[in-house]
Amino acid sequence: MYLPPRRKLKLPPEPYHLVEQRWHKLFTPFLNDCRVWHAPFQSGRIVPNKKRYPNMKVVLTIHDLNVLHEGKPEAYQQKSLAHTQSLIDQSDAIVCVSEFTRKDVLANCNVGNKPLHVIYNGANKAPNSVSEPPSFQPEREFLLGVGYLNSKKNFHVLLPLLQANPDLELIIIGRHDDPEYVTQMKTRAQSLGVETRVHLLGTVSEEEKSWYLSHCKALLHPSLAEGFGLPVIEAMQFGKPVFLSTLTSLPEIGGEAAFYFPDFAPDTIQEIYSRGMKAYENPALAEAIVKNAARFDWRESARQYLSVYESLM
Incomplete structure (x- = not known):
């Protein structure tokens, strides 16, 4: 794993970690025997010079083209697409993390005759037990949102739910x-009079996140753009009902075990939430939710990536 300075992952054994150095711009002896370079994200900045290493194959993973679905200025979209296209041009095989992303790439980029695969992300297995409580615990039952707090995540449309559910x-x-x-x-x-029941906690530890996921009444993820949507799977591992937007990759990841907001009007959100929680009273649904989450397994993802690597050698 080739890692930027000060971000060395704590994964044993350490000899398999290479930390970026300034002199690597001129000299990279560790690449002399490298057969496959995997660039794991489409906004990455480092891809080896193929002229210097003509026998090396490059695999590029594209997680999303969300810039096209966020209402960004046209110039910003084109700049982002141009960067992704430059990485595609330097790659020998491309992986997308969902069918939606694959379709987005085919519609907006030129992949030529390069192989284009879909390999879903996995999810870390939920702990068997969650006992350590977080520093903040709500006084009532609570709904949960997980993700960067920005306009793309669209969390503000959930606030009227608190008015209808005191x-x-x-x-x-x-x-x-x-x-x-x-x-x-x-x-x-x-303005809605619910400020005492809204808690924007910021970043939390993995242990705290597991506590919130295991104790929440439901996960709500009305995002406008997702290449995959990991929080959906994390909540489903605990058998929790999830409520999603119908946009981008979310229906593909949530499958038939999730509930979907066709629009974000307060009445619609309340109706879908009430209907979903009523359906969740059937124990069979919780089983279906856990089964859907099991589709996404890192071991299977790794096996598929290995197959891609081997196809290039």
Whole structure:
């Protein structure tokens, strides 16, 4: 694993970690015997010079082209697409993390005759037990949102649910990615009179996240754009009902075991939520939810990536 400075992953054994150095711009002896270089994200900046290493094959994973679905300025979209296209041009095989992303890539990029695969992300297995409580615990039953707090995640559309359900709180965990949107969320909550039941916790530890996932009443993820949607699977591993938007990859990942908002009108969200929680009273649904989550397994993802690597050698 070739890692940037100060971000060395704590994964044994250490000899399999290479940390980027300034002199690597001129001299990279560790690549002399490298047969496959895997660039794991489409906004990455490092792909070896194929002229210097003509026998090396490059695999590129594209997680999303969300820039096309977020309402960004046209110039911004084109700049992002141009960067992704430049990496595609340097690659020998491309992997997308969902069928939706694959279709997006085919519609907006030129992959030529290069092989294009779909390999789903996996999910770390949920712990068997979650006993250590987090520093903040709500006083009531709570709904959960997981993800960067920005306009793309669309969490503000959930606030009217608290008006209609005074016995519920809303907890959102994830980095505050857009201060303006955070302020908008707080202002909107105040205007609806629900500010004391909205908790924007920011980043939490993995242990705390597991506690919130295992104790929440439901996960709500009304995102406008996702290449995959990992929080959906994390909640489903605990057998929790999930409520999603119908946009981008989410229906593909949530499958028939999830509930979907056809629009974000307060009445629609309340109706879908009430209907879903009523359906969840059937124990068979919780079993179907866990079964759907099991589709996404890192061992299977790794096996498929290995097959891609071998196809290039």
